Amino acid sequence: MRSAEDERAAACFTHYPIQSGFEAMNQAHLGETHRVENVSTELVDYNLFTTDTPLVEAVAREGGAWGATQIHDFAAHIGRAEYLELGYLANRYTPELDTHDRFGRRLDLVRYHPAYHQLMDTALSNGLHSAPWTDPRAGAHVVRGAKSFMHSQVEAGHGCPVTMTFASVPSLRHQPELADIWLPKVLARGYDPRNLPVEQKSAATIGMGMTEKQGGSDVRANSTTATPLGEGGGGQLYALVGHKWFLSAPMCDAFLVLANTAAGVSCFLVPRWLPDGEKNALNVIRLKDKMGNKSNASSEVEFRGARGWLVGEEGRGVPTIIEMVSLTRFDCMGASAGLMRAGLANAIHHCRERAAFGARLIDQPLMRNVLADLALEYEAAIAFAMRMARALDSRASDQHEANLARLATAVGKYWNCKRAPNHSYEIMECIGGSGVMENSIFPRLYREAVINPIWEGSGNVQCLDVLRAMGKSPAVVHSFISECEQARGGNGYLDRYLDALKAQIGSLDPGDDQALQFGARALVDRMALAFQAALLVRHAPQAVSEAFCASRLHGDGQHNFGALPQGTDVATIIERADPASPCALKQIMANAA
Template identity: 65%
Template sequence: MTVQQDRAALFLAQTHEVENVGSEFQDVNLFSTDLALQEAVAREGAGWATQSLTAFGALTGSVEYLELGHLANKFGPEFDPQDRFGNRVDLAKYHPSYHQLMKSAIEHGIHAAPWSDPKPGAHVARAAHFYLQSQVEAGHGCPITMTFAAIPALRLQPDLAAVWEPKITSRIYDPRNVPIEQKQGVTIGMGMTEKQGGSDVRSNTTRAYPVGQGGPGQAYELVGHKFFLSAPMCDAFLVLAQAPGGLSCFLVPRWRPDGSKNPLQVLRLKRKMGNVSNASSEVEFRGALGWLIGQEGRGVRNIIEMVAMTRFDCMIGSSAGMRMATTLALHHCSQRAAFGKMLDQQPLMQNVLADLALESEAAVTLTMRMAHAMDHRATDEHEELMVRIATAVGKYWICKRTPNHAYEAMECIGGSGVMEDSPYPRLYREAPINAIWEGSGNVQCLDVLRAMQKTPEVVTAFFTELKKAKGGNAVLDGYVKALQQEFSDMSDMEFRARSVVDRMALALQASLLVRHAPAMVSDAFCAGRLTDVGQHNYGTLPKGVDAAGIIRRARGGC
């Protein structure tokens, strides 16, 4: 071959050099690079968990661990109603990556640590661990959350709790589909929603018939359906059904005490736009055996604490999604140049990146504040009142802000951001899930109004919390004063509920940032969210904001 031919072959094979592109985000400690989280953990009473969180941050940010999240969603669950011999098994099968994430979450106590080791700051430490874990993969967080949230409801029936709680709080993950007597660790799911009712669970039609005398802790047989039951591989489920005395709460296991399969039959796995790794199902109860928790007719009241906990975990999960989206956008924009400068050095992109970082920090700051409230609610009336009202406010606002946040972070990447071989589409599809699950936006706003009507003291507690930041920012002070006026006339409050809860959430986030964040963060948040200019799209922060400083902080000070 001649020299000219060699050169021609070389030119044909090598069309260009790959340059000015990003790189995979990996092998980064998700805790030690998150200053807002570190500060919140220390401030809210879990400084003792710093060493554990640092180690966990290294694990969750490792290339191997991040790959688990990718694989768990690439290879979603499959459903086998029967085994190869024709026996009914109702089995959801998962990729090994999903089981590894479940195992890790349980071994780190994310499913139960505040119950098994209820020391000061336990909820804060657990929330921080879950926040890191959820940045890797959101779907497996569903059974982790429900297992965590089941304990307060189960404790209303001490005889059932005595049997189940030790295995629920165990740090052993056992995914086998066998009776609990053969397992050292179990997980718990939940079934409330029916076709005809949705969030209106009082319209449920599933019936519960006492096997014997009936009453608390006694056996019933359930006949009916659930349009959503998550997650079907759990060992038991908290279920709402109509008993003779009204809507009641039952613990329904997958296996009967005699070792036979309980006739809780999975009809199908739901095809969701996001949360692909997790199996959600539609089921029918065909005489499924369950045990009554508490009194008949008190099902909503008995399960409400579980719902409060799952809603709080929605705040954690959405805050985690915001953090990962912000981190990925910052990572890319620090490596990509356009028009002669790195993206993160260009003023307009700095405005967008700083705005994304502000939203993320405000979300985690409010979330960790609520974790602190949960740690102290039993002994502090103010904290109990804050849990009652601010959980719904926070769940509504943070979860609702996440979808557009995910989209805007994706836009920072450009065309490559919408490619399915990148992490951004998964973040985007996941973003609306928490806003809808555990009560959509209207339900949360109505719950805020219900809390005000049932316990008027929550309004006083809310504004007492805001007053802790009084004098720290003039814009916030004026905003709080205007917000208080909204409560002077409650006549059409339901019609105005979304507008009012929007402002409650912004005021609460701003007050926490004014109290705890650097001035560059709190001043920018107040200027960008509370002024007449308003916050229509990300990247519209007013002039004078220290965008570069906010970006450095979001990167961990780098």
């Protein structure tokens, strides 16, 4: 006999039949908790060149129109989905060091994921390490720079050994007998990762070892020593003993290394293998656990009597290697612009596909302000980098260009690299929560962006180098200002900014070193903005130059991204950066010709 409570329960189940409720559900959707809608897609299968109007225009303007077809084909290849995936793989499966084999023999072998080797092969087979040296024509650095900066959008870490190999050539030429042995392999197109003496290889790569823990950028504080094994002198063999806090990349075939002789800091070429087939006494202690640049193996090493050949004169190591440093700084400047471009293209793509609060993100006024501001930053950065590429092409025959290469490269390395991290962060904010997920490109871009400001000389080092160049040669200052003055009359904000810059430079007291150093960043900030603005006023559409000058040169000149003034033609600015809006490549190149 049921109780009154049982009767009430039975009535309840009769009124709300559980089984009939389940039957009303669509059995095919049992367990489904969400639908995938209103989300973006991966930006893949696009041409990194033809969808980048500022880069196309810069290539044409700075003398690289003849290379447009090869740049186009290269960009189409590296924009394929399966190729872009290499960047993810090379950073997910990072290098591993085997110091010894299982029998105890010293190996010092770094193992990489195959994706890294594919990236290296593409770079070296396309001459990103050699083209301006093997085919030194007008625009060679421009064409090579465009390819290199696009390749950094796919993956930046492998660019370290590529740029060091590229930059080593002028230094190696200081010692002709060494250059005769090494340059044919260094300049060869192709990639040979085999762990063998250079005599048995088809191609070679070059690394660099300058930094020691007690000195950092102050290489004159280095303690590594080099002792001649014979008479000594240029091209002769020395034994190196010491420790390097950073040596990149340890699987290069040889390294340009700074060490002390009786005459002071000197430059040496230290191979991993000796000509007799013996392993050199260059011992890799560990790989550095970096927050970014994960695919690239940076190492800490000991030289235990390692053999190395003196390059140049004893005691002249810094002047011998400084050209290598300058060229790697140029690549850092351009690679930072490349990181900006990768983030910008992906952000615009995302905002075109994602909607919120009743409208696509790309149609919302505040987001358009942010995207346009980010696009302006990239336009100015790539214009600066490609202008420096032309200076590299012309410096041997044009003193103005040589002066720009000396001074403006340091300014641009400082500024482009310094601006990239906040640019990458803002890109993540455009994406939202998904922008910080490790299975997206955005965290990798951010981690790479914070590396370049430190690599090859931090911000302070660059600013002090600017002061050094200005103090040593007034001609470099004149060339820098005259380059900016070519935009005089094109924008009132810029005219007044240039007047203030010239007054600031004119007020500098060469004898007050404390004041000069204290104000170096403020000076170089102003120089960088003036140079960028002048390039845009001269060459970019009015919508771009006016927005840049109004937002960067007027008022305090500093703001968070997305504070462009009312009336800015954001539609034109965004369209130039939109990866869905290919530019008129043939027309731009025809106009340049």
